Amino acid sequence: xxxxxxxxxxxxxxxxxxxxxxxxxxxxxxxxxxxxxxxxxxxxxxxxxxxxxxxxxxxxxxxxxxxxxxxxxxxxxxxxxxxxxxxxxxxxxxxxxxxxxxxxxxx
Numbered sequence: 770x771x772x773x774x775x776x777x778x779x780x781x782x783x784x785x786x787x788x789x790x791x792x793x794x795x796x797x798x799x800x801x802x803x804x805x806x807x808x809x810x811x812x813x814x815x816x817x818x819x820x821x822x823x824x825x826x827x828x829x830x831x832x833x834x835x836x837x838x839x840x841x842x843x844x845x846x847x848x849x850x851x852x853x854x855x856x857x858x859x860x861x862x863x864x865x866x867x868x869x870x871x872x873x874x875x876x
Contacts, residue, residue, distance in 0.1 A: 773823040775834040781846040793820040793830065796837045808844035816840035 778791040783803060790796050797820045804813060819836035822828035841847045 771824075773830045773833060775830055775837075777834070779834070779838055779841060779847065781841055782848065783846065790837065793823040793833045796820045796833065797824075800837075800840070805844060808840075808846075810843070812836075812840040812843045 773793040775791055775793070775796075778789045779796075781788045781790060781799065781803075788799065788803070790799050797817065800813060800817050800820070816833075816836040816839065819828055819833045823830055823833035838847065
């Protein structure tokens with residue numbers, strides 16, 4: 770199993786110190802040893818899985834980096850300027866909110 774380097778390192782700001790994470794192995798170590806207990810939810814599990822999969826050759830370094838950055842953002846461990854971009858859903862019309870008016874019956 771070879772370590773998989775991230776496209777760019779992620780700098781985390783913990784209450785006591787900062788840490789630069791540059792690979793999937795370092796990310797797994799950080800997720801296991803330094804991650805706050807309250808932030809070990811869905812994004813933490815997804816980051817752990819993505820980093821393990823990258824080490825096993827099942828996923829790319831970019832996928833692992835993206836998942837780790839998302840988990841770090843959710844845990845408020847990265848500066849706000851570096852946070853993972855939020856995917857906004859496109860707005861779609863909802864039937865029934867603005868009924869179409871027919872003017873043929875109006876006089």
